[in-house]
Amino acid sequence: MSKDNIGWNLVNEAEKREIMAFSEQYKSFINEVRTEREAVKFFRSIAETRGYKDMPETIEAGGKYYIIKNGKAIALINLTSSPLSEFRILAAHMDSPRLDVKPSPLEEDKDSHFVLMKTHYYGGIKKYQWFSRPLSLHGIIVTKDGRKVEVKIGDNMGDPVFSIPDLLPHLSKKEQGDKKLLEGFEGEKMEILVSHIPEKDGKEEPFKKQLLSILKDRYGMEEDDFYSADLEVVPAEGPRDVGFDRALIGAYGQDDKICAYSTTMALLDSKPTGNSIVILFDKEEIGSDGNVGAQSNFLEFVLVTLLERIGAKYTYGNLLELMQRSKVISADVGAVVNPLFKNVHDLNNAGKAGNGILIMKYTGSGGKYSASEAQAELIAEIRKVLDEKRVIYQFGLLGKVDEGGGGTVARYLSSYGFSVIDMGPGLMSMHSPFELVSKIDLWSSYKAYRAILES
Ligand SMILES: [Zn+2]
Numbered sequence: 001m002s003k004d005n006i007g008w009n010l011v012n013e014a015e016k017r018e019i020m021a022f023s024e025q026y027k028s029f030i031n032e033v034r035t036e037r038e039a040v041k042f043f044r045s046i047a048e049t050r051g052y053k054d055m056p057e058t059i060e061a062g063g064k065y066y067i068i069k070n071g072k073a074i075a076l077i078n079l080t081s082s083p084l085s086e087f088r089i090l091a092a093h094m095d096s097p098r099l100d101v102k103p104s105p106l107e108e109d110k111d112s113h114f115v116l117m118k119t120h121y122y123g124g125i126k127k128y129q130w131f132s133r134p135l136s137l138h139g140i141i142v143t144k145d146g147r148k149v150e151v152k153i154g155d156n157m158g159d160p161v162f163s164i165p166d167l168l169p170h171l172s173k174k175e176q177g178d179k180k181l182l183e184g185f186e187g188e189k190m191e192i193l194v195s196h197i198p199e200k201d202g203k204e205e206p207f208k209k210q211l212l213s214i215l216k217d218r219y220g221m222e223e224d225d226f227y228s229a230d231l232e233v234v235p236a237e238g239p240r241d242v243g244f245d246r247a248l249i250g251a252y253g254q255d256d257k258i259c260a261y262s263t264t265m266a267l268l269d270s271k272p273t274g275n276s277i278v279i280l281f282d283k284e285e286i287g288s289d290g291n292v293g294a295q296s297n298f299l300e301f302v303l304v305t306l307l308e309r310i311g312a313k314y315t316y317g318n319l320l321e322l323m324q325r326s327k328v329i330s331a332d333v334g335a336v337v338n339p340l341f342k343n344v345h346d347l348n349n350a351g352k353a354g355n356g357i358l359i360m361k362y363t364g365s366g367g368k369y370s371a372s373e374a375q376a377e378l379i380a381e382i383r384k385v386l387d388e389k390r391v392i393y394q395f396g397l398l399g400k401v402d403e404g405g406g407g408t409v410a411r412y413l414s415s416y417g418f419s420v421i422d423m424g425p426g427l428m429s430m431h432s433p434f435e436l437v438s439k440i441d442l443w444s445s446y447k448a449y450r451a452i453l454e455s
Pocket residue numbers: 093255256284332333
């Protein structure tokens with residue numbers, strides 16, 4: 001594969017139709033699923049329709065299983081043979097940058113006649129992108145008596161939405177205009193408008209009282225129940241085709257639900273030639289911490305559970321050996337050249353939209369800090385597999401050497417001893433409420449993950 005091959009020139013009309021059809025399936029997923037909890041539910045249910053079962057006490061070669069951790073991480077396992085000596089593992093994350101609702105969120109502002117809900121941003125966002133746009137609210141509220149109330153409001157036409165009101169240009173000269181772009185919008189100001197009608201003739205906090213009565217009616221909740229809630233504020237708009245030729249998809253949350261989707265579909269649609277796992281984490285956007293992030297022992301737990309339940313007598317040494325022998329594809333998005341900001345890339349080493357799945361030898365920043373670099377031998381092996389299966393792919397790095405940087409789950413998983421490589425579709429406007437991907441890059445990613453499972 002030469003590096004300047006434009007993917008669209010390499011597919012025939014029949015494959016173009018497949019690309020468009022797969023994109024439609026993906027769009028309906030990315031429209032329905034905005035949070036990691038919703039993603040786990042989606043993948044569990046689609047896996048069940050393909051014969052996957054909640055991990056039973058005893059398992060066997062030929063079985064298909066899943067393990068869910070706290071409703072926020074999931075592993076899908078396809079066992080082809082026993083004993084378990086090595087795995088192919090595809091790892092992605094389901095969380096995306098957003099605004100989380102604070103534990104004590106409601107504030108009545110008497111001067112303006114509004115109730116606002118305070119938020120705390122999650123992950124790397126450009127705050128200004130979240131002002132003056134329709135937002136929806138997703139998540140759960142657990143009441144003290146253990147009732148779990150699901151909240152999903154704002155995505156459907158006819159639903160109300162929420163909004164962070166930006167300042168009018170007429171009055172923003174000093175307040176915003178004299179500040180640096182990224183300082184003009186403070187985290188503490190990211191409050192969403194949630195209501196505006198007061199309790200009739202109410203004396204004390206009439207606006208908030210009226211809102212609380214709506215919440216009581218609708219969700220059966222009291223104000224204190226916000227303490228035990230996981231509520232996320234996300235863009236309300238669904239995915240759209242972009243461009244006259246409909247070659248791109250614009251949508252929120254593609255980092256990294258696009259890889260969560262394409263790895264899972266690759267596993268479900270393929271006939272793996274070896275024991276395979278798709279593992280989907282939470283918390284990548286804030287450092288992969290916590291018990292559902294890639295730094296937790298969830299993957300280790302999955303492997304130990306498999307070894308125990310298949311009835312193997314194994315030692316800690318066997319587990320380490322299994323991890324040394326196994327390969328992990330860290331399926332996460334990269335960046336492709338943005339025509340308006342080309343100067344942040346080294347164009348010889350940058351991903352281009354439409355050139356297929358992007359293989360990143362390393363991520364990190366500065367002098368390769370925080371990078372787990374894929375070894376040359378592993379990259380050569382992947383090249384061979386992708387060429388054999390006629391997958392369109394390219395190599396690229398995030399940006400110029402000292403321009404900034406970023407990481408994926410690769411570094412955490414490689415510390416277990418796995419051979420790890422980063423590969424996924426490249427996005428434009430990454431981490432924004434409207435991330436862009438080329439449909440052929442989405443398709444190539446799905447095909448690449450399949451090729452690796454079937455090689
Ligand atoms: Zn990511």
